Amino acid sequence: MIFVAVVTCAPAQAEKRVALVIGNSAYKNVPRLANPVNDAGLVGEMFRKAGFDAVDVKVDLNAADMRRMLREFAGKVRDADMAVIYYAGHGIELDGNNYLIPTDATLETDGDVLDETVALDRALFAVEPAKRLRLVILDACRDNPFAKTMKRTVASRAIGRGLAKIEPTSPNTMIAFSAKAGSTASDGDTGNSPFATALVDHLPKPGLDLRKAFGFVRDDVLKTTGNRQEPYVYGSLGGDDVALVPAKPAATGPQANPQDATRRDYELALQLATRDAWEAFLAQYPEGFYANLAKGQLNKIAAEEVRAAATEKARLAEQEKTRLAAERAQKAELEKAAAAAKAAEDARVAAEKQKQVEQAKAEAAERQRKAAEAAAAKSAADKQVAEKAAADLAAKQQAERAAAEAAAKPKQDGSEADKKVAALATGPNSALSDADLAKSVQLELRRVGCLTSGAGGEWNSAAQRSLTLFNKYAGTKFDAKLASTDALDALKAKPSRVCPLVCDHGFRADGDQCVKITCRAGYRVSDDNECEKVPDKKPVATRDDARKRDGERKLDEATPSKPQVSGQMICNQAGCRPVRSGCRLVGQKSGLNTAGYYGGQMEVCN
16 A cells, blocks of 8 residues: 555656746847747757756747736746746846847837836746746847937936846745846857857756756856856755756666667757758767768758759859850850850759759658667567566565465464455555546546546546546557556556646636636637627617607607697787687678677687
């Protein structure tokens, strides 16, 4: 039982390491930087090969994207032991504070720095939750073109050269500058900066303390730049060694392939794909399988160079032919130029064919290398499985011998004998019952994120679906209809989540759980799980409004109209007055009317 507990808990005790890598090259308002994007790719690949749990590589970010990436990275750091941020690009120092410059910055005045850049303190805030190490690496001490054109609103305001010195306030925090405070760093002319190249050489060495690793980085950069650039580290760590990559444990099983270092260097040279890289590789490894592959890559590069030279020669010959024709040269000269142009074109076609041949050879050799590595990996895996089976068989035989010896001994005290037999029956090598095995597999499936229901010990349809998901994402082929010890061993070998975390609409993944997305006032969650502004609503007539208007119209029509004043006047001996409401004038013959007055009209009322 103790053995099972140790094996089960060992992966959970591994440190969680996360990294964010940003490279800004394509600046919109100043000349483009050549190397930050290349440096970001190189450093990001270093973190991946070092086994980091999460590595985010982002290039050419504007201000909004930089702030968003730092905010999201801060969420990943909450449960991490080590958090690293690497930034390559332009930076600026203003009044003793350091700022990272996004690609869309204009910086017409010194006041724009606060609005258009990202403060270095924002990066320190993002790595703050890490438990054991907080590391920020800045390859941003280049000669800043913004400082030359920026207008100062306050004459006494200081805009420094390079970045300003900083002293972290949090423990176990380190800030590495590519150049000492107040000085500038070289962008490099080999595709990567000297600082990034030295980082990749020394930081991922297993078990190497960071303080010593950065010391080696400093020595390499000083040597490469002729003592013109000196990297510097601010902050401090405790007395214990802190390595970016933990030391490898003492080998107790199959030994590592001695050609792993050769293969790693070969793959690095393959990424660079330059003549200098392959020549450096052959200088280090002049013989062997990988050396032959490198020679094939050199042949391919040579063929490309010959093709390019032949193409250029053909172009020049064609230009010469055109020039002679334009100058009405003699027929012999034209024929000579035409022959030279044809010969150059034939040479170009031959070089193109030779390049294709060499490229095909290099691709075939590369396929052969991958097949050989796959065969070697399969052989090592088969050997490990055989050794494990032999160890299990030896343990089983030892248990059987112990049980036989116990049975052959004179009968001892009953309770003591029962205890020994029970101890043998419940040892780590004894078989689990079906219910216990199913429950153990379910618990492991929950740990790797493939099972969301409880582990009740019953191998139901939910457990079968979860094992099918594990097969899909882990590349295994276990029978999902039953729980097996092989599946349990494979699950225990996975140190972290295997099945992806899927969240419902309105929720986002945060570590191993889904959290609700909260938008500020006036915004809502869109179909893409992003906060979008709520559109203004326009008044729309509804059926209820139409019904109300129809009712009011019918009521008005049914109500009798009120009597209106006719506007007529009637006169008699007392004078004239308006005709009363509801009355009208009618004509009448001369004489005494009904009202006792003479006249041609009379007032008639309803």
